[in-house]
Structures are given as C-alpha cells and as structure tokens.
Amino acid sequence: MEQLTTIGLNHYLTVSAFLLGFGLFAVMTRKNAIVILMGVELILNAANINFLAFSKFNGGMQGVMFALFVIVLAAAEAAIALAIVINVFKTFKTVDVSNIDSMKE
Amino acid sequence: MLSLIVFLPIIAGLIILAVPSSQKQIIRIVSLLAAIAQGVLAVLLWRTYDPSMAGITAAAGGNPVGSFQFVEKLPWISLNLGGLGLFNIEYFLGVDGISITMVILTALISAIGVLSSWTIQKQVKGYFILYNLLATAMMGCFVALDFFLFYVFWELMLLPMYFLIGIWGGPNREYAAIKFFLYTLFGSVFMLLVMIGLYFSVLDPMTGNHTFSLVAMADQHNFIKDAILGPNNVMWRYIAFSVLFVGFAIKVPMFPFHTWLPDAHVEAPTPISVILAGVLLKLGTYGMLRINFPLFPEVFHAGMFVIGVFGAINIIYGAFCALAQQDLKKMVAYSSISHMGYVLLGLAAGNSEGMLGALYQMFNHGTITAMLFLLVGVIYDRAHTRQIDKFGGLSSYMPRYAAVVTIAWFASLGLPGLSGFISEAFVFVGAFSSVTTRYIAMVSVLGIVFGAAYLLWSLQRMFLGKRKADAAYDLEVGADGHEHIHFHDWKGKLDLDSRELVMLVPLAVITIFLGIYPMPIMGMLTTSINKLVQVLTPVVLTSMN
C-alpha cells in the first residue's frame, strides 16, 4: 500500500521511463522536425526527473546541478534547433524530415 | 656504401624533380647516370666482397659485423615503451652471400631498365621519378637487415609500381595495376602482423632489448620461450610461417597466387616488365630465404614437402599455361611462373645444392627474363602486336634479333652452356638428394620438356617458316632483289638498333658466361648457403638414404 500512497523513487523513475519512451516514440515516428525536437526535450526531461529523484533519494547536490544545466542546455539547443529548422524550411519549403533526403547511401 | 647504392636513384629522382619536365633528355641522362653509378658501386661491392664470411646469422656474441659485410648500423627509432623496454628500430644495412648477388642483379637490371625506358615519351619526368623511387625500394629490400626497414622498402615498391603500370601501361592497365597492388598488399599486410609478433618475441643479444633485427631473429636462441612467436608457441609459429610464406609467395608468384602476374606483365611497359620479372619476383624468394625460413626453421622443415609440391605445380602448371598463350608477353609471363617454381623447388630441398640452385636461378632468371621481356618489347615496338601468330619467318628478315632471341629462348629453356641450365640442374640435384622432395623432383623434370615445348613452339611460329598471311608486317622485294619487310608505322631500324643491342648484349654475355663458369656468382653464395642450411637443419641432414 505504501507503494501507492507514498511517492518513492520508483514512481519518479517510472514517470521518467515513460517520458523517455514518449520522447523516443516522438523522435522515431513524427515527421515534423519541430515535433522531433520536442521528443528530444522529452528525453532530456526524463533524464532530469531521474537526476532530481536520485538526488533526492541518494543525497548529494550533483543531480540537482545536473538537472539545472540540462535545462539550460536544452534551451540553448532549442534555440539553435529552431534556427536550423527555419533555415531548412527556407531551403526545402518543408520541415518534414522524411522529405529532406538529398544525401543518401 | 650500401646507403649510397640504395639512395642514389632517389637522389637522381630529386634532381629530376628540379628539372623542368620539357628537358626529357636531361631527365633520362640523370637517371642513367644514377643507374650507372649504382652499377659501378655494385661492381665495387662484388670485387671487395669477402666470400668466406657467411652472414645469415650474427657472428659470435651476436655481433652482425663479423658475419655480414658492409654493415651500416645506426639507431633510427628508439622509443621507450615502459614495461616493454625500448622500441628499437635500426637503420641496419648489410649484405651476405644471398643478398650481394641480388644487389648486383638489381643494379644491373635497373640500369638496363633505364635504357629500355628511353622510348617512353609520356610524362617522362613523372616516369623517371617513380622509376628511381622503385629502384631505391628494390635495392633497399635486398640490403635491409632490420625487419622494419625491410618492410618499409617492401611496401615502398608498391606505389611506384602501381603508377608505372597504371599510367604507362597497356589498354587494360587500370585493372592490372590495382590487381597487382591489392594482391601484393594483401600478402604484405600479414607480414606486418608477423613482424610485430616477432618483435615481441626476440631479444637482441647485444642490448637485451626487443629488436627488429633480422640477424638476431635468425638465431633461435634469441627467442623468448613463451612469447607469442617463441619456441613454445608452436601453433602460432606455424601460423606465422604460413602467413609470411603466403605473403612472399604472392610476390614469387606461387600458384594459386600468381594470377596478378600475367595481367601485370601484359599491361606493363617493357622496362617495368623487365624490372618486375627481373627483380621484384626475386624479392619473394629472397624474403623467404632471409626471413621466412631462418626465423622458423622447424616449421620450414615440416613444410618442405608442401613447398616443394607448390614448386612443382608452378613449374608444370606455368609451363602448360605458357603453352596455351597466344600473346608472347603472356607466354613469357607464365614462363616466369614456371621458372620461379624451380626456385621454390630448390628452396624446398633444404640442402646446399638445392638452395644454391635456387639462388643461382634467382640471379639467372633475373637476367634471362629481363632479356625475354626486352625482346618482346623490341617486337612490340615495331609491330604493335604481340600475337605469336601474327609473325612468322622473322629469322630471315631480322637475323640479329633472331639470334638474340634464340640465345634468350634457349637460356630460358635451360640449355647447357647458358646460365639457366646450371641453376635448374642444381635445383634438381638438390631436390632429388633430399628425401622429402625426391618424388617431387621426379615429377618436376617434366617441366624441362614442357618448357622446351612452349619456347620452341613460339620460336617456330614467330621466327621460322615464312611470313603468315595475316602478319603484322608487309613483305616487299627490295632493289637488290632480296626480300625485306617493314612494319607499318615503324620509322626506326628494322633489326636491333644500337640502344637495344647495348641492353641485350651484356645480358646475353652474362648469360653465356655464367653458364660456362658460374663461380663468380656461386662463389659468393656457397658459404652463406651452407650456413643457411645449417641454420635450417638443427639435426644433420639425412640425405644419404
């Protein structure tokens, strides 16, 4: 019963695992570059939840710090990503990654 | 002195690099001068060589100087590898009986190759730079006594050869060149692994460090018992031997690794064919003698029969394939395969006679095959075809050419009085005297007949009889009532011109002289060979039953 009432490490980890799964699913199946990047954000946030959870349950500040940095970097990455996606849209007139395949083999 | 003889061509190459590419004649002359200087040095080496020093292994105390001659030993690379001691690579040159002859041969063939290259008109500068690079690499291989150095020279040959065939070759040159390259590289990369393995297995008795010195490696006492290629590691020693052997066998080329050779020869320009057949093939067997066998004597002992069988296959198979060829050059190429089979057979005998025959055959095959390819080149220059059936009756119209061809052909088929005979004879003597290879020798003598068959048949088809209906030349009756022939767009002299004579006559003279009195070359070989045989046989050879 405690499992259900008290939120423990496993809960965090389960959520994080789900987030990771969603992220991966998005990354694998969505055609839109923006959505794919959103999937990446999900993955990063899954990691963040892990860090925070571990930090809480194992003690130590590193996890928290890590999560902070991940958030910052996710933001930076998003900025760059959007710039690139816009550029791609300018050239290809689409952000559908499945159509952007001039280089192959 | 050895350094000089090795690097002379590369110096010439550097000079050529500075010559503008329009000055073709200067480029040629620079190359020729280097080749002549190399030849002079080779003669000097020959005259000052002391045939009583054996070589092969180091003298007492592990010092190579007492055993090898003209030794140059300088530290080249020395790395500290911590627990593994020093990583020592030496610039270590020296000659003994088995290499001095090859040095002489290389100098000779290089010089003749330069002369033969005179007719190259395409990208002369590039050609001679590569040629000189090749010459250096070949010479280096024969005098290097450090495995690493040897390997560097060995691989250094590939690239110039690739381009020389690939750029100046015949119509199918791309294929032939890359085939040559891949094949030989395939053989040599394994050598790299074995080389490294040997390095970790051998200690230099003089310094106590690991060493690449072939001299130290040739002495089984210097092996670390439990190292990867140490005496206790029997399986790996067998594998290493086989791998090395295949690497060298590709160069020889030994059946079934020979198929690069006909292609390479057919496509290569004449001088390169000469070099290829005259020197490069010898590197395979030289490598076996210098590296493969002395380093793994017990494996060699166990493998003598197999090597002999391959030798016999080479001899007979090569002869049969030659018999079927329509292209003269291809025939000569296969004849090389056949003749290198004798070398293998002689080596497989493992006794002094066989080894002597093999080494002598290496020298003689160098001169004779060089002659053969030059002669093929002569006719190809004129007729632009090498199809044997496109000729006929040339004897009447090109008597000098026919005469030299006759000498070369008969030398190739092992006629007594010409050098090829003595080497073949000794190979058989040795192979038969060894119990292991006796029956192989009995089969291999068939090669004598088939060798004669294809050579005589081609001789007949090209030189005897009358002009064939679809011959590559026209027949006309001259003002003096005699019949003459002329080739369609050949402006030069019909019969051999003086340049061609300068190339061919020395080779013919050498062939005849060494056929009558072989001691000038053999005398340098015997001590080393006896020593080598001793190294190869831990127990006294039982050839007497």
Added chain:
Amino acid sequence: MHSLIQLSIVVLLLPLLSFVILIFFNRRLPRRGDFVGVGILGTAFAISAYIFWTVIVQTYDPAFRVAWNFTWIDLGNVPGVGPLQIKMGVVIDNLTAIMLAMVNLISLLVHLYSTGYMAGDKNYGRYFAYLGIFTFSMLGIVLSDNLFSIYIFWELVGLSSYLLIGFFFEKDSAANAQKKAFLANRVGDIGMWLGILILYSQFHTFGFSEIYANLAAGKFTLSNAWLTASGILLFMGCVGKSAQFPLHIWLPDAMEGPTPVSALIHAATMVAAGVYFVARIFVLLTPDALHVIAFVGAFTAFMAATIAITQNDIKRVLAYSTVSQLGYMVLGLGVGAYSAALFHLVTHAFFKACLFLGSGAIIHAMHHEQDMRWMGGLRKHMPWTFATFTLATLALAGLPLTSGFMSKDAILAGALGFATVEGGGIYYLIPVLGFFSAMLTAFYMGRQIWLVFFGESRTHLKPADDHHADHHAHDSHAAHGDEHHEEHGVHEVSWNMRAPLVILATLSVFFVYSPDPLDGAKGWFMHMIQTPATVVGSASLEKPAALATAQQPLLAEAAVVGAGHAEKDVPESAAAEKGEEKGGHTFADPRQAEIAHATHGAHYTAIYISSIMVVLGISMALIVFVFKIIDPDKTAEAIRPLYLFSLNKWYWDEIYDATFIRGSVILSKVLSWFDTNIVDGLVNGVAVTVRKFAFANAGFDKYVVDGMVNFTAFSVNTTGAVLRKLQTGKVQTYVVMLIIAVFGYFVYYVTKLVY
C-alpha cells in the same frame, strides 16, 4: 697434365673456335669462311689422329687411361656432406681415342663434302658454324669424365641438331622436324637426368670413376630397384639420342636437314652419342636394366627395318636403317656384347656416313629429287658414287669381307650367347629379331640400290603436281630455287664431294679392323675395347632387398676382392672364366663371365645364321626388283594393311600426336582456361563478394528495412512490412537505427540474463 690431355682439350676447343669465328664473322670472310671450318677440322683431325696413333698403335694397352679434372664449382663445406666440389674433366682411354678420331674424321669429311653440297646457300657461313658447334658438342661427350658434363654436351648436341635440322627453317617441315627432334631428345634427357640424380643423390659426385668406385664399395644405400631404375633412366638418354623405340620418331623427320648434316648426325655424332653413353655407364647397369636395354634394342632394330622396306624417300630408307642399326648396337650392349656394340658403332659410322653422303651426291645430282621411285639408272652417270654406295650397302647388309659383317656378327653372337645364359624362352626373341632384321636390312638395301642405280631413269614418270610440291618441300635453297631441272644433267659430283665417299668406303672394308674377315675379335678394335667388369654384382642383386641392404658392404667387398672369391662361391662359373681368359681378362661377376663364355661359343653359329639371312635378304631383293618374279605393287596390295602399317611407320607419329602432343595442347588450354577463369576467378570472386557485400551495406542506409533485418532479431517479414515504408537518407531512420542498436542489444542482454 698429360700431353694427350692437353691435345684433347685443343681438339675439343678447335671446333668451338670454328663456331665462334664463323657465327660472328662469316659474312666478312672470303667464301663465307668455309675454309676456316674445313681447316680447323683438318687440324683437329690431325691432332686426334695423333692421339689415336699414340694411344692405340703405340701404347696398345687395353687398360690405357689418362684423366684430368678441375674444380668447376666449389660448394664449400656442405652440411651433411662435407667439402663438396663439382669437377669437370677429361678422360682419355682407348674408346675415347677411337671416337675422337672417328668423329673428327667424319666431321672433316662432312665439312669438305659440304663445300660442294651447300655451295651457294644464303646461310652458307652459318652452316659451317653450326657444324663446328655440333662437332664440339660431340667431342665433349666423348671426352667427358663425368655425368654432368656429358649431360651438358648431350644437350648441346640437341641444340646443334636443332640448329642443323632446321637449317632450312623457312620450310615448315624443317621447322617442325627440328622442334620434334629437340623435344623427343628432351624427353629422353629428363630420364637420363633423373638417372644422374639418383646416382648423385647417393654419392654427391658426378664423376664416373668415383661413382663406380662407390658402387663397387657398396655405398649405394637405396634399394636395388633404384639402381636398376637409374640404369634404365640413364638409358633413356640413349633412347632419345640414339633414336630407340619409343623416341625414334624424330630421326626420320630429321632428314629435313641438309644431307651432309644427316650424315653427321646419323652416322658419327648424335646417334652414336647414345650408344657411347650407354657404353660409358655399362658397368653400373644391373641385369634387369640390361634386359630392358636389350629388348628395346631388338625391337627397335626390327621395327625400323620393317619400316625401311616400304619407304620411298632415299634418305628415309637410310634413316630407318640407321634406327635399325642403332637398335643392334643397343641390343649388343644390352646382351653384354660391349665391345661388339662399340665396334658396330664405329663401323656403322663409316659406312652410314658413306651412304648418306652418297645419297646426298645423288640428290645433288638429281636436283633435289629424293624419291627413289623417280630415280633409276644412275649407275652409268655416277660411277664413283655407285661404287662407294654399293660397298657401303654391302657393309650395312653385313656381307662378309665388310666391316659391317664383323661387327654385326659379333653382336648377334653376343645375343645368342646371352639367350643361352639367360635360359632361353623369351630371351631368344632377341637374337631372333636380330637375325630377322639382318635379313630385312639386306632386302631393303638391295631394293634401294636397285631402284636408284639400276634400270632406266624414271624421272619422267613423276607426276607433275607431285613434282612441283616436292620441289619446294625438299632441299631447295635459294640458289637452286629457280632452277627447274630438265631431263639432263645427271652427272658425277665434284672431287670435294667424291673424296669423302672414297675414304669412307675404304673404311668399310674388313682389313681396316681385323686381319680375319670372319672374326672381328681378332682385330685390334675388339682387343683394345674390352668389356669392363660390372660394378653391380649380380650375386648380391638376387638377394631380397632387405637382406641385400644389410649385407651390402660385405658383398661388395667380396666382389672387389675378385675372382678368387667368386671361384669359391660359384664353382660352375669358374669354367666360364677360364674360357674367357684368352680374351685377356676375367669377370668377377659370374653372370657376365657366363655370357662372355657363351658368346664366344656362339660365334660361328652367328656367322652361319646371319650369312644365311643376308643372302636370303639379298636374294629376295633380287627376286623382287631385278628378276621381277614378284611384283612389289601387287604384293603390297595383297598385304595392304601390313604395307600401310610399314609405310606409315607403325603409326607412331599419329599415336603420339593423338596422345601426348594433342593431350598436352589440350591440357595446356584447359589449364590456361582454368587459370583465367577459376584461379583468377576465385580471387575476383572474393572481390565481387566484397563488392556485393558493400552494395548490401550501401543499401543499408537506402533500404533500412533490409538493413534492420540484419541487425535485429525480429522476424524478417513483420518488421520488414512495417519499416519498408520508411525511405532513404532520412534522419529518422538513422535515429531508429541508433535506438535499435542501443535497445536491441539491451533486449538481447536481458534475454541472455534471464535465460
């Protein structure tokens, strides 16, 4: 160095000098330098005559022998053997002296003769050069003291014959013949070479004397089969050079060479070399080997004689007769009639040279007509030729009072004796074949004489087409090329061609060799050349191999100690030895002694039988060709298969062509195909596989579906169906791959961990 040795070396080198001078400078010398050749050969003959005089006439010692050698190749201190040198040297004994004189004489005569016969040929100078090297090679064989140098000169003879047979190389037939000769000889040579190798591998020497000493001392450690094999293999060299069955096929074709060359090859030099060589190695031949030799000789003698009957080409008849006579010699050696065989070698050399030169004179006179059917009646036009030719023919047929009679008779006596000693049965086949061949010889030579010299000229009978073809097919060199011969002009040849005929004919008469026309053994030749004692005792050979090996040293010792022991051990042979004593020497070997004895006994029997045979043969020839009681054509029709069999030379050429030659060519084609398609194909196959693999991998990105199949453990069909919709070069597929790589391995790991 003995002065004779020095002289003999001079003799050896003189013809080489002639070769060198003429090959390089013949165009710059007057008369193309023919005088150089003749002069040098004259000198050589003079010196060899001096040697002959010194050795045979002055010394007159059957055991005369001087030898000299030098180290040719020094192998140093060979492991397992010790110091080892390969020596070359010269040996002079009676046989050498005789052979030297004979070879040089015939060579000189051929040189002389050729100045007439070959005059006007465009390669006249080169021709004499070739003669020079031929003589040199032959002299080398004669003088050699070891197997290695014999082998060298052996091959050089092959080369010289190659050059000379193909002298008219513009003719395809000549070119074919020279190749055939060389190759057939090579086949024999490899046998000989193997024989040499067997001996060398045991004793590490090539020298005759060392080998024999070692053999006698029983140092041959292999089984006796090897020894027999070595004997037979060495004999194979002779089979090649002396044109014995089965390698006789080259010799008749060799008639494509200029006729004087035929004389040189088939009389004095090349073919004699084989017999000479067997004589040299005679002592190491085991009885088994000797049997083989004897049978081969007898069969050859018979076979060639049957072929000679039907040949129409004047030179071919002589060629087959040469083969047949060589068969006799080999037979003689095989049965142990050593001196008789060599005797026949010498006598045959002279009369056969005479015959060939005579036929050359005829051909020359007939403007290169060689077919006997179109000759006839030459007796009147060419009296000198006729006389000498007839005399030589008689000698060949073996009529009494000729040299041929004596020598052939001695061989046949030996064969008879041999057959008795060996216990009859199949061994009697040898003398029977010998006698029968003697009859055939008389018959075909009678036929030849008749067709050529008697009757009316039949030149006009020759069919025109045939004529034309023949004209080109035979000795037509440039000078004669345009000279169509008419119905005239058959006249005697000039002096330089006539003189050799006379000299040679003279040497075919009995008194040169022996005072007794019926018994050659009474002459100087048989005295000087005596059968040497074998070094492979038959007593030891009959032991089982294992025992023999063990007892070898002991037995050999016994053999060396000699007759005394033999007498004790084998009492019945004592008588035989005593019988031989008047021959001047004894044999330690009982078998040899017995044969010698029996031969002696068979002497008169042989004379009777052979005389009868010869008479029979000649009379048959007379009946057929002179009295025309039997019409040859009809007879030929009646026994057509046999006739064709003979005419086509027993079909050996066809058989060899269909088997060995075509077989080799086909095999070579097959192997060549194999080489380009299979061996090379394998390599290329590997390359193709690599490329295919590369393609698969390159498509990996392209058709990720398939690539995934390779990388995941999922079912091919389901995943394939789902993921096939994904397309090329898409970043998402990359991501998928990444995730699959990571989680796929993880799943694999979990599975492994669980189970």
Added chain:
Amino acid sequence: MFELPSGAEIQSIIASLKGNVGFFLPEIYLSVLFMVLILIDLVVKGRKNNLLSIATLLGLAGSIFFIHQQHALPAGELFFGMYVLDPYALFFKYFSVVGGMLAVIITMADRQFDREVKSIGEYYALIVSMVIGMIMMASSADLLMIFLSMELVSLTAYILTGYFKRNARSSEAALKYLVYGAVSSGLMIYGFSLIYGLTAQTNLIKISTELAAHGYDPLVAMLATLLILAGFGYKIGAVPFHFWSPDVYEGAPTPITAYLSVASKAAGFALLTRFFLISVPHGQPKIEDILGIDWTLLLTVLSIASMIYGNVVAIWQKNVKRLLAYSSIAHAGYLLLGIIVRDQLGTQATLFYLLSYFLMNFGAFYVVILIANKTGSENLDDYRGLGKRMPLAGAALTVFLISLVGLPPTVGFIGKLMIFSSLLAKGSLYLGLALVGILTSVISLYYYMLIPLNMYLRDAQHPAEKDFNPGMIAQVLMAVLMFLTLYFGLFFTPLSDFARYSSALFGLTW
C-alpha cells in the same frame, strides 16, 4: 535536504577556485578570444574575412603558449574534481588548437565561402568555441562537465555545419546532425542519470570507487552503459552510431568536415578513453564482473563493425568527401583497437594514430578543397586527369591517401604499426582484431586508390581551359603537410614520445 555550506567553507571553496584558475588559463584565454572575435566582427566594417581569420589564427597560436605553460603544472583535479589537468588532456588541447588553426587555414583557402556567404562573421568565433569545447571534453572528469563540453561542441558544430544557409545540402546536413546529435546526447544524459542513480556520484574516479565497492544492478548498469556508449559512439562516429556522419560530412563546409572528422572525433575518443579507463573500475581481475557488462566486448563489436562497414561501403562512393566520411568511420574502428587493449601502449597507439590521422586527413581535405576550388566539384569523375593539371596537389593527395591506407613510409603506417603492436603485445589474445584491421585496410586500398586512379590513370574528359594553379601559399602548405606525413613516417620518435608522454591519465596508474 541540503546543508548549506558555512562561511568558512565558502571561503575555502573560493580560495580553491582562485587557486585553480591558474590551471584554467588556456580555456579562459580562448574564451576571451572568442569574445574578441565577435567584437571584431561587430566593430569592423566592410570585408573583414582576412582580418578575422588572421586574428583567429594568431589567437589560437597564442593559446599554444598558455597550453605549453601547463606542462610545468602538476597533474591534478580542478574545481572539485570537475576538471583534470594531465598530459593526456594537454595532448588534446594541442590537438584541438592546432586542428582549429588548420581549419582556419583551410577555410581561408576555400573559395566556397566567397560564393555562399556574404560575411564570414561569427564563423571563426564559433570555431574557437568549438575548440574550447573540445579542450574541455578532453579534460572533463565529471559527468556534468562531459555533458556540458560535449554539448558545447555539438551546438557549435550544428551551426557550423549549416553555415551555408542558402545551400540545401548544408542545411540538410545541419538538420540531420542536429536531430541525430540531440537524440544521442539525450540518450547519453539519460544514461548518466542512471549511473548517477547507481553510484550517487558524477565524478569519474568516485564512480569507479563506488562501483568497485558496492553492488550494482546489472540491468541498469547495462542500460546506462549502452546509452552512454550511444553518446560517445555518436561523437567518434563508430558503427552503429555513425549514420549522421556521411551526410554531415558531405553537406558541411569542407573545413568543418575536416575539423569534425579529425578534432571532434579525437575529442570523442578523449572522452571515451577517459570514461572507459577511469570510471570503469580496473585493477580488478575481470572487468566485466564489475560493471556487469563486458565493455571490451562492446567496444570490440563497435570496432569490428566500424572497420568493416566503413571500408566496405566506402568502395561505392562517388563523392570524395563522402568517401572520406566513410573512411573516417573505418578509422574510428582502428582507433578503438588501441583503447580495447586497455594499457599504456594501447593508449599511446591511439594517440599516435590520432596524430597521424590529424596530418593525413587534414591534408586530404585540404587538397580536396583546393581541387574543388578549381573544378567546383567533389565528384570522383571530375578528378580525372587532375594529376597532370595539379601535379603537387595530386602527389600530396596520393601521399595522404597512402597514409590513410597505412603504407610506409608514411605516418599512417606507423599509426597502424603502433595499434597492431599494442594488440600483439598482449600475445595472441587480440590477434583476431588485428586480422580484421589488416584485412580491412587492404580493402581500403581499393577505394583510396580510386582517387589517384582517376587523377593519374584516366585522362580528363574536358580540355583544360582554366588555370589550375592553386596558389603559392596553398602549394607550400600542401608540401609541408605532405612532407610531415612522410617525415613522421620515417622519424616518428618525437610524435611517439609525445604520445607516450600524453598517455598519462590522472587517476590512473598503468
């Protein structure tokens, strides 16, 4: 939850930080350079390409001085174990900086920039920031630093890859790089989080001790390992994490391709090696029992797959840059071999191989750029007959390619020699790997030789109508690179000694 540090502690922390700043000078200097470059870009008007490039070049050269100063400093941790300074890190500092300089030089030579972009602007600044990122990658001793430095490199690399904004291929490459890189680093960070969960540590050395001391869950450890490997594998471009590289290498501006293929890969290796050697507890008898998985096996699979895949697929390439991309995948495989042996010789060999790879790959890309400047193409077919038109370029490219194959007397050969030596020094254990390496290098000969084949053995399809002289400076630079490739192939002691010196990692005794 957390106890806040007391004032004294904060004082000591600050003191320690201040003390450590001296160890951080090159990074600081480069950061300043980064900003200066942006300032120059902003301040200076008009065309300033040369000014910027020279400034970058000099600035980077200046950093070498600071790096050199660090040799005198003791090896040790900085910033509470976030960062280490050891010869190994110094090696990669030099490597990145010199690589950056070469990238700048190559950029100066590349005429495509003139066509594609109006102003080179922040390009050089970004290169400098990438250099900083790489330097930090090599020095990171903490998962957090690893992540940060990797992201720094990746983000700049995304931008630089897409630097030709109007060029479709460049944009496409950037997008692919971005998506792939983001997912990879996402997975890696998730892996980090699991490791953190297992050990409660982010410092590599502490992780190692922790893992060795306490238990672990093999499944989690495995998953973490695989995820982390995905991140590292993506950086070094090893199969099966290589998919981005051919497309990115083909699409990116060639100097960036060169820099990515050399320095970025090297930095990835720096990380991988440090992580693999330090955080995986060693000194224990069986390493796989410690971390639950056989790291060596994983790396071996990666290595073999890379060698085979890279070499085999390269055979089919028609674009030279793409060909070199596949070859770089293969080289990642060879480099991994040196890590697998897990000893000093192996590390030394890897470092040496990186040095040789640096020379020959930069050289090759440089020549490719020079050729592309003249022919406007990177297609193999357009290389026909170039050997005659650009003799020095042809010769140089041939030397670089031969070196890439690993034939003497080039530095590439020595690299392979060292790698195989390190394998064989372990006896017959790794012989199979050596065999794969050897055999695939034979295959590599085939496709590398396609380039000289086209240049020399085939004649040009079109007659030469323009000048093919690449200019004096380019000639000299090519010649120097070629000479170095050959020189170090014959006299490689300095390189090798340097590699050996650099193989000392902090926290690790061989």
